Amino acid sequence: MTVKHENQSLVENKDQLRRVTSWIQEKLAANIKEEVTLRVELRIGNIYPKGSKEILDLDETNSRIYSRKKVRYFDADIGEDHSDYLSALFDVGRHGECERYGTVDTVYHNQLGITIITDHTDDNQTPGETCLTKKKVGRLFIYNPNEEFDFEISITRIIDRNKKQRRFTKRCGRFMFKREKERLVWRDYEKAHMFKLTFVDVVFSQTSQSKKNEFEVELGLKGILPDIKDQANYQFYKSPIQAFFKEAHRINEAISME
Numbered sequence: 001m002t003v004k005h006e007n008q009s010l011v012e013n014k015d016q017l018r019r020v021t022s023w024i025q026e027k028l029a030a031n032i033k034e035e036v037t038l039r040v041e042l043r044i045g046n047i048y049p050k051g052s053k054e055i056l057d058l059d060e061t062n063s064r065i066y067s068r069k070k071v072r073y074f075d076a077d078i079g080e081d082h083s084d085y086l087s088a089l090f091d092v093g094r095h096g097e098c099e100r101y102g103t104v105d106t107v108y109h110n111q112l113g114i115t116i117i118t119d120h121t122d123d124n125q126t127p128g129e130t131c132l133t134k135k136k137v138g139r140l141f142i143y144n145p146n147e148e149f150d151f152e153i154s155i156t157r158i159i160d161r162n163k164k165q166r167r168f169t170k171r172c173g174r175f176m177f178k179r180e181k182e183r184l185v186w187r188d189y190e191k192a193h194m195f196k197l198t199f200v201d202v203v204f205s206q207t208s209q210s211k212k213n214e215f216e217v218e219l220g221l222k223g224i225l226p227d228i229k230d231q232a233n234y235q236f237y238k239s240p241i242q243a244f245f246k247e248a249h250r251i252n253e254a255i256s257m258e
Helices: 014-031 080-092 165-170 233-254
Strands: 039-047 062-066 071-075 098-110 113-120 128-143 152-159 174-188 194-204 210-219
Touching: 014 039, 014 062, 014 128, 014 233, 039 128, 039 194, 039 233, 062 071, 080 174, 080 194, 080 210, 080 233, 098 165, 128 165, 194 233, 210 233
Parallel strands: none
Antiparallel strands: 039 071, 039 152, 039 210, 062 128, 098 113, 098 174, 113 128, 128 152, 174 194, 194 210
16 A cells, blocks of 8 residues: 655644644533533544545645535545454554454434444343433544545544433434444553444445444543643643554554555
């Protein structure tokens, strides 16, 4: 494989890193509440700009950051070959023990938002159903001209739902699709990051069927959330977010050299 351009990486570009850090900081501060969980994830994939069916060289001189308005969609499917390679890369023990989870998700849309009822099917998990509502409160897209894949950063608000709300969702929610997921998870306890390689098979949908291989890095925020309102300070966020991108770049580089 070949990289797109030989340019400075996002991690090395202080202005771009500052923009991303400030954006994450502002979104978290605006959405923190007692009863919700906020999740920051970085996904590897490809940006499809509006007005084009092909991946374009949006900027040959540097990484560029886009809001949702300028992006047609983000394809998070890294392909079967890449997912096999990443699985092998992690299984050598670089990030310690690998955990494997199997689930079947049924996705609904109702007045609560996008609600997912998950049936845990893996022997390593506690059997039964869980129910949660997810709402994306921010999405940022980074075209990465010097590497094989681009990035999407999403901040999602997650609320656990009780049995009554689960029954309401099944009875009144608009069914969207059902998917089977097999997920491999590695944790970097030092940086509090979680690496997730997910094999998704949409087994029933009102629109189309698809299989995907997705890779995500989740930023651990347990130590940061209590201080968001008091320490709105770039340096406070810079270190964990910079490490966040460095890990993604290492993986991207490994894939590109495969």
